[in-house]
Structures are given as C-alpha cells and as structure tokens.
Amino acid sequence: GENVxxxxxxxxxxxxxxxxxxxxxxDSASNYFPWYKQExxxxxxxxxxxxxxxxxxxxxxIAVTLNKTAKHFSLHITETQPEDSAVYFCAASxxxxxxxxxxTRLTVKP
Amino acid sequence: GAGVSQSPSNKVTEKGKDVELRCDPxxxxxxxxxxxxxxxxxxxxxxxxxxNSAPDKSGLPSDRFSAERTGGSVxxxxIQRTQQEDSAVYLCASSxxxxxYNxxxxxxxTRLTVL
Numbered sequence: 001g002e003n004v005x006x007x008x009x010x011x012x013x014x015x016x017x018x019x020x021x022x023x024x025x026x027d028s029a030s031n032y033f034p035w036y037k038q039e040x041x042x043x044x045x046x047x048x049x050x051x052x053x054x055x056x057x058x059x060x061x062i063a064v065t066l067n068k069t070a071k072h073f074s075l076h077i078t079e080t081q082p083e084d085s086a087v088y089f090c091a092a093s094x095x096x097x098x099x100x101x102x103x104t105r106l107t108v109k110p
Numbered sequence: 111g112a113g114v115s116q117s118p119s120n121k122v123t124e125k126g127k128d129v130e131l132r133c134d135p136x137x138x139x140x141x142x143x144x145x146x147x148x149x150x151x152x153x154x155x156x157x158x159x160x161x162n163s164a165p166d167k168s169g170l171p172s173d174r175f176s177a178e179r180t181g182g183s184v185x186x187x188x189i190q191r192t193q194q195e196d197s198a199v200y201l202c203a204s205s206x207x208x209x210x211y212n213x214x215x216x217x218x219x220t221r222l223t224v225l
Contacts (some may be wrong), residue, residue: 096158096205100153102152103151
C-alpha cells in the first residue's frame with residue numbers, strides 16, 4: 001500500500017519568513033495530493049491540493065509543487081503569519097484511498 | 111449543510127471494556143474513513159469504506175478493532191477489550207467518492223480514554 005513520509009516533523013520560523021514542508025510517496029499510481037491544516041484542538045481541514053497532471057499550484061501565500069518522477073511534493077508558505085501556526089499533513093491518494101504523512105508542527109514566531 | 115458528526119465526543123472507559131464509536135457522514139458521501147490520532151501524533155489510517163465495495167481494513171491495528179457501515183451511511187467503530195494504548199482521538203472523515211480528487215471532510219472526533 002501507499003506510504004507517505006513527511007519532513008520535517010517540527011518547523012519554527014520567524015514571522016514573514018517562508019516555510020517549506022516536503023513529502024514523498026511510494027505508490028506511483030497515486031494521483032491526488034492534498035494538504036490539510038490542523039489547528040490546536042480542531043479537526044484537519046483542506047488548504048490546498050494538486051492533481052498528478054499538474055506540476056505546481058498556487059493560492060495566495062501557499063503553493064504546492066509535485067515531482068511525479070521523483071515521487072515527492074512540497075508545500076510552500078510565504079510571508080508566514082502567527083495564524084499559520086498549526087500541524088500540516090500531506091496526503092497521497094489513488095481512487096479515494098488516501099494515506100497521510102505524520103505531520104509537521106509549524107510554529108511562526110511573532 | 112450539516113458536516114460530519116461523531117458521537118460521543120468523549121468516552122472514558124475501563125480497561126477490558128468494549129466501546130462503540132459512531133460516525134454520521136455528510137449526506138451523499140459514499141466514501142468514509144476512520145483514523146486514530148494519538149496526542150501530538152499524526153493521522154493513523156484504520157479503515158476505508160467506498161460504496162458497496164469490501165472495506166480496506168489494512169490499517170486496523172489488531173483483531174480487537176472492527177468497523178461496520180450500515181446502509182452506506184452511518185459507521186460504527188468497535189474496540190473490544192480496550193487497552194490503555196487505545197487511548198486517542200478517533201477521527202472519521204467522508205468524501206464524495208466516485209472519482210479520485212475528492213476532499214475529505216473530518217468530523218470533530220471522539221476522544222477515548224482507557225483507564
């Protein structure tokens with residue numbers, strides 16, 4: 001089955017700096033790669049996703065890149081703000097069968 | 111419309127007792143997932159239901175864990191003879207299914223504490 005690895009497990013940045021979280025996956029048939037944000041005490045929520053036929057997608061301060069050949073994808077957050085502090089999960093999915101990475105705890109220091 | 115709901119929100123039980131956790135997915139969603147999240151940890155996949163297909167049970171940690179989905183809607187996760195290591199938040203999610211690119215919507219979770 002699919003195996004998703006995520007790095008780093010914790011990340012601390014200064015407000016205004018950029019943050020990058022990287023994930024790799026094992027199943028070359030995976031074709032959908034969402035990112036979820038989980039704030040403390042809350043449920044995970046989708047923030048951005050990318051399909052396998054696209055190499056990059058951007059939505060305001062967040063962007064995702066996908067390298068199908070290398071089977072890795074990344075989340076980029078620019079101009080970080082304290083409200084970006086949360087745990088971020090990447091996931092890889094094939095036919096709705098989705099597996100999540102272990103999560104990255106991002107702390108943005110004011 | 112209503113989101114994914116789970117009950118109970120909190121459950122405290124004694125070691126060795128059985129527990130049942132319930133998930134009500136979003137109406138019309140054919141895919142349903144159960145995850146376990148230990149304190150400060152990631153989302154551990156447990157089981158996945160898609161329509162009338164046989165569920166993917168590959169994530170269930172032991173034969174003490176089982177899940178059903180009746181009528182293609184409500185799902186129940188049952189843990190028999192609970193152990194202290196079962197203490198965690200159990201999250202349910204649902205999605206439209208039917209194609210690959212579907213957002214999962216999560217419920218609020220059930221916090222299980224085994225004493």
